[in-house]
Each structure stands twice: as structure tokens, then as C-alpha cells.
Amino acid sequence: MFGLPGHGMQLHLDALSILFACILLPQTVAAALAGMRGSIAFWVFVLGMALTLAAGDGFTLIFGFELMSAASWLLVMQGDVKPATFYAGVAIFSGACLIPAIFLPASSLAFVLVALGAGAKAGLAPLHSWLPRAHPAPPAGVSALMSGGMVKIALYVLIRYGFVVLAPAQQPWWGTVLMVAGAASVLVGALRAVLEVDLKTALACSTVEHVGLIAVGLGVALRAKALGDATLTGLGLEAALLCAVAHGLFKPLLFIGAGEVKHATGTLSLNWLGGLMRGMPRLGALMLLGAAGMAALPLGPGFAPEFLLLHAVIQAAAGGGILARIGFSALLAVLGLGAALALAAAVRIIGIGFLGRPRSLHAAAAEDARRGPFIAMALLGALCVPVALLPGLLLGVMTPVIRLLAPDADTPPLTYAPLSLLLLALLAALAAGFIQTRFGVRGLREVPAWHGGFGRPPAWLPFGDPHTQPSGAGFAEPVARVLGRGLLGAQGQDPSEHFLLGPLLRGQRRAVRLAERVRRATIRERLAFVFAALVLFLLALGLGQGG
Amino acid sequence: MLGFTLAFIATCLHVALCFAVAPLLIGTTNKLRAWLLGRRGPPLLLPYWHLAKLLRKSTVLPDTATDLFTFWPLGAMLAMAVSVMLIPGYSTGLLTGPAADAITIVGLFALARAATMLGGLETGAGFGGAGAAREALFGIFAEGALLVLLLAFALLARTTNIDGIANDFRAAHLGISVSLGFALAAMLAVALTEAGRIPTDNPSGHLELAMVHEAMALDYSGRLLALLDYAGALRLLAWMNLIGTIFLPFGMARAGDVLSWPLGLVLWALKLAVMAVALCLFEVSRAKMRVFRVPEFLGAALLLGMLASVFLFVAARIGA
Numbered sequence: 001m002f003g004l005p006g007h008g009m010q011l012h013l014d015a016l017s018i019l020f021a022c023i024l025l026p027q028t029v030a031a032a033l034a035g036m037r038g039s040i041a042f043w044v045f046v047l048g049m050a051l052t053l054a055a056g057d058g059f060t061l062i063f064g065f066e067l068m069s070a071a072s073w074l075l076v077m078q079g080d081v082k083p084a085t086f087y088a089g090v091a092i093f094s095g096a097c098l099i100p101a102i103f104l105p106a107s108s109l110a111f112v113l114v115a116l117g118a119g120a121k122a123g124l125a126p127l128h129s130w131l132p133r134a135h136p137a138p139p140a141g142v143s144a145l146m147s148g149g150m151v152k153i154a155l156y157v158l159i160r161y162g163f164v165v166l167a168p169a170q171q172p173w174w175g176t177v178l179m180v181a182g183a184a185s186v187l188v189g190a191l192r193a194v195l196e197v198d199l200k201t202a203l204a205c206s207t208v209e210h211v212g213l214i215a216v217g218l219g220v221a222l223r224a225k226a227l228g229d230a231t232l233t234g235l236g237l238e239a240a241l242l243c244a245v246a247h248g249l250f251k252p253l254l255f256i257g258a259g260e261v262k263h264a265t266g267t268l269s270l271n272w273l274g275g276l277m278r279g280m281p282r283l284g285a286l287m288l289l290g291a292a293g294m295a296a297l298p299l300g301p302g303f304a305p306e307f308l309l310l311h312a313v314i315q316a317a318a319g320g321g322i323l324a325r326i327g328f329s330a331l332l333a334v335l336g337l338g339a340a341l342a343l344a345a346a347v348r349i350i351g352i353g354f355l356g357r358p359r360s361l362h363a364a365a366a367e368d369a370r371r372g373p374f375i376a377m378a379l380l381g382a383l384c385v386p387v388a389l390l391p392g393l394l395l396g397v398m399t400p401v402i403r404l405l406a407p408d409a410d411t412p413p414l415t416y417a418p419l420s421l422l423l424l425a426l427l428a429a430l431a432a433g434f435i436q437t438r439f440g441v442r443g444l445r446e447v448p449a450w451h452g453g454f455g456r457p458p459a460w461l462p463f464g465d466p467h468t469q470p471s472g473a474g475f476a477e478p479v480a481r482v483l484g485r486g487l488l489g490a491q492g493q494d495p496s497e498h499f500l501l502g503p504l505l506r507g508q509r510r511a512v513r514l515a516e517r518v519r520r521a522t523i524r525e526r527l528a529f530v531f532a533a534l535v536l537f538l539l540a541l542g543l544g545q546g547g
Numbered sequence: 548m549l550g551f552t553l554a555f556i557a558t559c560l561h562v563a564l565c566f567a568v569a570p571l572l573i574g575t576t577n578k579l580r581a582w583l584l585g586r587r588g589p590p591l592l593l594p595y596w597h598l599a600k601l602l603r604k605s606t607v608l609p610d611t612a613t614d615l616f617t618f619w620p621l622g623a624m625l626a627m628a629v630s631v632m633l634i635p636g637y638s639t640g641l642l643t644g645p646a647a648d649a650i651t652i653v654g655l656f657a658l659a660r661a662a663t664m665l666g667g668l669e670t671g672a673g674f675g676g677a678g679a680a681r682e683a684l685f686g687i688f689a690e691g692a693l694l695v696l697l698l699a700f701a702l703l704a705r706t707t708n709i710d711g712i713a714n715d716f717r718a719a720h721l722g723i724s725v726s727l728g729f730a731l732a733a734m735l736a737v738a739l740t741e742a743g744r745i746p747t748d749n750p751s752g753h754l755e756l757a758m759v760h761e762a763m764a765l766d767y768s769g770r771l772l773a774l775l776d777y778a779g780a781l782r783l784l785a786w787m788n789l790i791g792t793i794f795l796p797f798g799m800a801r802a803g804d805v806l807s808w809p810l811g812l813v814l815w816a817l818k819l820a821v822m823a824v825a826l827c828l829f830e831v832s833r834a835k836m837r838v839f840r841v842p843e844f845l846g847a848a849l850l851l852g853m854l855a856s857v858f859l860f861v862a863a864r865i866g867a
Contacts, residue, residue, distance in 0.1 A: 194683075274671065277613040284613075297661060298626075298654040310650050310694065314701050322860050329698055329856045333849060336694035337687055343657055344683035347664045351679060356671030357611045415708070420646050421629055421655075428628035429621070431566075432774070440602035440770050444617070449609030449766065452674045464611070470668075470676030478684040482842045 012056030015400040020156045021053050023248040026383055027148045030376035031141035034256045042142060045071035049153050058102035066095055068153060072146060079137035087134040094120040106169040114161040115177060121154035124215055125184035128208045129496040132192065135207065136200030140259020143200060144252035147207045152244055155214055162222055163405040175223025178215045183334045185212025188495065190341035191487060194348060194479050197472045199258045199268040206294055206345060209338060210247045213309060214240045220312045225406050234409040235312035237402045238395055243305035246387050250293030250301055253380040257287045260373050264366040270472025275358040279366040284354045286377045289384060295346035296339055299418055301384040304391035306339060307416045344479060352472045359466040389418050550803045557802035558642040565631050569780040570594035572819060579827040594780065598773050606769030609670045619666030620767060620774035626659035627781040634788045635710055637815035640802035644710035649697045652709065653690065656741065659778065660686050667763030678762025681838055685747065688845035689737050695852035699730045700793060702859050709792060717796040729855040731794055736848035738786040740841065745830040747841045757838055791818045
């Protein structure tokens with residue numbers, strides 16, 4: 001009924017689409033539970049994503065992709081109009097790149113177009129600056145699905161075309177392009193995640209970082225596949241796919257939690273939150289789990305992918321030409337900086353938002369998450385546990401996907417064993433507990449905090465003066481001073497806006513002014529223009545004939 | 548079976564010795580530092596008495612803290628304890644060896660750092676928050692530098708496992724190489740920062756504006772402070788073990804060979820003593836830096852780490 005004439009709509013499921021459908025399913029359920037059940041646009045959005053995954057031909061893929069873009073544009077517009085327009089522009093750009101790419105034969109041009117189209121949709125640098133604006137705008141459930149699901153669909157298109165459809169024409173430099181874009185995303189995303197004061201914007205910036213990590217993994221694998229390095233291909237793919245799975249669980253969790261924070265306190269600014277762990281202990285515990293994933297801490301869901309990715313880069317640096325090796329060591333430095341920045345961002349969200357003293361009466365009076373969103377978060381949190389503790393098992397399940405993407409890839413066993421680390425920690429905890437009960441005294445006595453010698457606050461400030469504890473902006477100040485002003489410019493502006501969108505905007509203004517000038521031209525100017533053009537044309541013709 | 552039993556005994560010995568010796572290491576450095584400054588210094592065993600005293604004192608909970616206040620010191624201590632168990636000390640081939648991947652250890656250090664930072668932010672005090680913010684800043688550069696450094700070792704030893712690196716460096720006579728020199732300088736800079744020693748932080752300063760680690764522990768008391776202090780001692784030992792294993796692997800025992808244990812133990816004690824003396828000499832001859840000089844210090848470490856790898860690439864290229 002739909003589809004190209006005489007061709008119809010083809011649906012086809014293989015291991016790759018099933019894996020991404022498995023990534024999509026829990027967050028869809030969670031977003032529906034978090035209050036999006038009744039929205040038609042939401043279900044059209046989900047349908048678009050599902051159609052993209054199940055597509056068996058290029059037309060169906062594009063149809064689903066554009067359905068997803070259009071529905072998400074409607075959902076963003078429900079939140080805020082200004083980012084929605086920007087978002088629509090980026091969606092049109094990505095469609096304009098993808099549609100020709102789908103119908104081109106396998107070639108480098110097709111890959112560049114796919115990378116531009118899918119990369120813009122996934123939020124890869126330098127086309128990422130729409131993401132921290134558009135993702136926080138809609139309600140929390142949609143933000144969760146956009147950050148956890150929609151960027152994965154864009155990456156799915158990238159993987160499908162880069163590894164499968166365009167495989168006959170593959171070149172090593174395709175991987176290099178992805179790695180460079182990924183490294184830039186990691187650095188800018190992680191840095192902005194530390195600096196942004198709005199909780200949802202910080203989470204969206206962290207999404208840019210994770211998309212960067214996935215792209216680096218894919219880039220390593222794509223380059224190694226073209227060069228015929230079986231182990232490295234396997235490592236890179238394992239890292240990228242596991243990162244996609246883990247990010248698809250903890251990021252929706254964090255976004256739904258941020259929505260509940262907004263519901264309970266009326267604000268998302270870290271400068272007005274604080275002490276939420278007291279009023280919202282269940283939400284706080286789940287947010288802590290999500291933040292551990294976001295910071296890629298050991299025993300959390302985000303560590304195994306980071307571990308595999310670092311191993312892949314170290315292994316890639318061990319061979320090849322000297323420039324490539326130096327490039328890989330620089331990539332390693334960027335990944336290290338990015339990991340530590342992500343840690344700082346996660347600590348800031350928990351430490352400033354959920355610990356300490358409340359910075360406003362709304363934060364002090366916050367009540368715990370509502371039932372639906374809490375169940376949604378608990379579901380995602382429960383699914384994080386196997387990802388965190390049994391990553392080896394999960395990689396085993398993913399082997400068919402890796403076989404599909406790179407038939408001769410090796411998948412070496414994972415040398416990170418979270419269960420044995422947990423066992424060692426348990427032994428140490430038992431020893432500490434024994435020493436405490438044998439030699440120590442029990443009990444805790446609650447006393448007024450010392451607070452560095454500040455006097456008792458006046459009666460109208462029941463939680464003390466908020467200015468005597470660091471704010472979200474204050475916590476980020478050292479990082480902003482050392483790294484932010486160097487990398488992002490004095491106003492903390494995103495380099496993509498500064499170097500890409502700014503010049504584009506100026507060029508457009510200039511073109512508009514020129515068009516306006518032409519429109520207002522007098523009849524004499526127009527005649528003169530036609531005459532001059534005629535003379536020039538005849539001159540060129542004459543010179544060409546005479547020569 | 549015999550091999551497994553021996554490895555098990557060696558691992559237990561390693562864990563027990565490390566946990567027992569960690570406070571002594573702090574006592575030794577304090578004593579040596581006092582001697583170098585011309586003072587008599589505190590007794591060597593003072594850190595033990597200090598921990599015992601803290602355990603017997605009652606623990607107070609600030610009224611602005613949340614329920615997780617007691618959780619962070621335990622988390623920091625456990626992360627450091629696991630990393631001490633993983634990093635080889637007097638012997639290689641321990642049962643924990645296969646899990647001792649360098650990246651796991653970097654992750655455990657980051658976990659301990661995160662728990663300490665959250666503990667500092669817990670009561671909403673100005674000092675704690677400032678300390679945590681500075682720790683976040685230092686951590687960014689330290690982690691980047693450490694990963695780049697690991698690359699140099701991984702390239703030389705063809706493994707990222709600390710146990711494997713120790714085995715490889717002990718067997719192959721690498722001699723004095725420019726790369727390793729750079730890597731050593733960079734590693735020392737990272738270690739001094741991570742362990743909170745003098746050019747970046749003052750371990751004996753209890754109330755100054757530029758303190759970092761102490762600022763985050765300011766609101767802790769009793770058994771929770773004991774946990775944090777013990778975690779600090781373990782952190783110093785973990786870094787000394789790491790440097791000792793990578794740069795001074797000679798004479799390390801093999802877990803499967805009982806006869807090599809005594810020499811390994813003696814040499815381990817000697818290495819720790821030498822590193823403590825070097826640390827004290829460095830600390831008394833340096834002044835503490837301003838907070839915003841530290842990123843430059845660590846940035847230099849990152850560049851040295853990069854140079855170490857680049858020299859290895861060049862050497863591989865010209866076949867040296």
C-alpha cells in the first residue's frame with residue numbers, strides 16, 4: 001500500500017535491528033509509564049523508530065526516519081518553539097543528506113552523505129549544537145526517548161550503511177572521519193556537561209559525549225575492518241554496541257528523574273536545587289545509579305564499554321604508521337580527559353542537586369517521585385544491574401551482531417570481571433565491619449553542622465544561607481577557568497555555534513541583503529545589468545572563437 | 548594444585564601485609580619529614596593509635612547531611628582496598644593478578660575520588676564544596692595523563708595488565724630508556740597529585756584556604772574519619788606499589804616459588820623505604836603550588852606521557 005510504485009514496502013529483521021529494538025523497547029515502556037501514554041505524537045514517534053529498524057529497503061528506512069523526525073519535532077514544539085525551529089532545520093538537513101545517499105551506489109560519496117545525515121541526527125560534532133537545546137525542551141518521557149532512543153536510531157543507520165550496505169566500497173579513512181568527529185564530541189559534550197547549570201541540558205550534553213564514544217568505537221572498528229585487523233574490529237564493535245546498550249538504559253533513567261525533579265520543585269537549575277536526597281530518597285538512589293553509569297565508574301553499567309574502548313584504542317596505537325599511532329595516543333588523552341570530565345559532571349549532578357542543603361524552599365519541600373515515573377525508573381535501573389555485573393555474558397549474546405557487521409571479526413574475552421571486584425570489596429567490607437564491631441563504638445549522634453565557623457543563620461533562612469555553599473556554577477568554576485574558556489570561548493559558547501553556525505548565519509544575512517538590493521534595483525540598473533551581461537557574454541564568445 | 552595453594556597463600560600474605568603496613572608508611576613519611584626539618588617528629592606508630600582512638604570515639608552526624616553521609620567514606624575505602632589487593636607488591640602471579648588491568652585500576656581510583664568528592668559535598672559546607680571542585684579539576688588532568696602513560700607501558704610490555712607489565716619488565720632488560728624516563732617523571736607528577744602530597748596539596752594542613760583532600764573530610768569524625776584516613780594511607784601505598792611494580796620490578800618474588808618470597812619481601816620493604824625517603828626529600832624541598840598552577844603541572848605530565856609514546860613510535864620506526 002505504501003512504498004515505491006511496483007516495489008512496495010519491504011520489512012526485514014536481522015540481528016542488528018533486533019539488538020537496537022531491544023535497546024529501544026525498555027525505554028519506550030519507561031517513557032510510556034512516565035506519562036506519555038496518551039500522546040498520539042509520541043506513539044507516531046515510536047512507530048517511526050520501529051519502522052526504521054524493521055526496514056528492508058531504503059525507501060522504508062527513510063520513511064520511518066522522517067516520520068520519527070517529524071513526530072519528534074511536534075513533541076519538541078509542545079515544549080518550546082524556539083529550539084523546535086532549529087531542530088526542524090537540522091532534521092531537514094539530515095534528510096537532505098540521507099535521501100540521495102540511500103539511492104547512490106556504494107561509494108565514498110554515499111558514506112560521507114550518510115555520515116553527515118545520520119551524524120547530524122545523532123548529535124555528532126560539529127553538528128551537535130541543536131541537541132543540548134532540543135532534547136531538554138519536551139516533557140521528560142520524550143526527552144528520555146530522544147536521548148536514549150532517537151540518537152541510537154541515527155547511529156543504527158550509520159552502522160547499517162557504514163558496515164553492511166556500503167561495505168564493498170569501504171575505505172580506512174571512513175573510520176578516521178568517525179573517530180575525529182567522535183573525539184570532538186566527547187571533549188565538547190563532556191566539558192559542557194560540567195558547565196551547564198540546567199539539569200536536563202547537562203544530561204543532553206552528556207548524551208553528546210556518549211554518542212562520541214560510540215562513534216569512536218565504530219570508527220576504530222570501521223578502519224580496522226578496512227585494514228583487515230580482526231581483533232581490533234571486534235573490540236571496537238563490542239565497545240560501541242555495549243555503550244549503546246548501557247546508554248540506552250541509564251540516560252532515559254536520568255532524564256525521567258530530571259522530569260520528576262522538575263515536577264517536585266518547579267525548577268531544573270542546579271543553582272536552586274540541593275538536598276533532594278532527603279525529600280526524594282528513592283529517586284535519589286536511582287539517580288545515583290544512573291550517574292554512576294554516566295561517569296563510567298567500575299561496577300556501574302558504563303564501565304565495561306569504556307574499558308573496551310580504551311583497550312581498542314591502546315591496541316590500535318600498537319601498530320600502523322607513525323602518524324596514525326600518534327593520532328591514537330592523542331585520542332587516548334582525549335578519552336581520558338572526557339572520562340574524568342564525565343565523572344565531574346555526574347558528581348556535580350548528585351553532589352549539588354541531591355546532597356548538601358536545599359537552596360530554595362521548593363527544593364526543601366520536594367516530595368518523592370510519582371508512582372508511574374518511579375516504576376519506569378526502577379525498571380530501567382533493574383535492567384542496568386545485569387549490564388553492570390555481567391557484561392561478558394551480554395557480549396556473548398551480541399556475537400551474532402558482530403558477525404553480521406564484520407564476518408571475520410575476533411571477539412576476545414573481556415578481562416574486566418566485575419563480580420570478582422565485587423567479591424574483593426565484600427571481603428574488605430567484612431573485615432572493616434569485623435574491626436568496627438570488635439574494637440569500635442556504635443551509634444551516630446546528630447549535631448549542628450560546623451560549617452567552617454559561620455554563625456547560625458537567621459530564622460528566615462531555615463537551611464542556612466544558600467550562598468555559603470557552592471552552587472552548580474561555583475562547582476564548575478575551576479573547570480570553566482582552566483578548560484572552558486580555552487575550548488569554548490569567553491562566553492562558554494559552543495565551538496560549533498561559534499565557527500559553523502555563526503558564519504552560516506552571517507552569510508545568510510549577507511545573501512538576504514544582496515537579494516533585497518537586487519529586488520529594489522531601478523529599471524536603469526536592471527537594463528544596465530542585462531546590457532553588461534550581454535557584452536561580457538559576447539566578449540567571452542569572441543575571445544573563445546578568436547583563440 | 549600446589550601452584551594454586553601457593554598463589555593463594557601469597558595473595559593472602561600480600562593483602563594482609565598491605566593492609567597492615569599502610570598506616571606505618573604514613574608514620575614513616577611523617578617521621579622522616581620531621582627529621583629532615585630538624586624536628587624530632589611523631590612516633591612511628593602514631594597512625595595506628597590515631598585510628599584506634601577514632602574507632603573508640605563517638606561519631607557525629609551533621610544535621611544538614613543526608614542519609615548517605617556514612618556511605619561515602621566506606622565507598623572510598625573499599626575502592627582503595629580493592630585496588631591495593633589488585634596491584635602486586637612483593638610478588639607477581641597473585642590470584643588477583645588476572646583482574647589487575649591498568650584501566651580497571653584507573654577506574655577504581657576514579658571511584659574512590661568520586662566517593663570522596665560526594666562526601667565533601669554532603670553537608671553543604673563551603674570548604675567541602677571548594678575541595679571537591681578542586682579535586683574534580685585535578686582529576687581531569689591526572690586521569691588523562693595517567694591513561695597516556697599507560698599507553699607507553701602497554702606498548703613496551705604488549706599488555707595492559709599490571710601483573711603482566713611487571714613480569715615483562717623484570718624479564719626484559721629494558722635498560723635506561725628516554726621513554727621510561729619521561730614516563731617516570733609524568734607518573735610521579737600524577738602520583739603526587741592523586742595521593743595529595745606537597746606540590747599540589749598539603750597532607751599536614753588542616754585549615755587553610757587552598758586545601759583539597761582535608762577540606763572534603765572536614766565534617767567527618769569518629770569511625771567515618773578513621774575510614775577516610777585509612778583510605779588515604781591505602782592510596783599512598785597503592786601508588787608506591789604501582790610505581791615500584793612498574794619501575795623497580797627487580798627482585799620481585801614469584802607466587803609459585805616459595806624460596807623467592809623472602810628476598811621479594813625484603814626488597815619490597817626496601818623499595819617502599821627508598822620511595823618514602825625520596826618523597827620526603829622532594830616534599831621538604833618544594834613549596835605548595837597555587838591551585839591554578841596544578842593544571843599546568845599536570846598538563847606537563849600529560850605532554851611528557853605523550854612524548855614517551857611518541858619516542859617509542861619513532862624508535863620502532865627507525866628500528867632502534
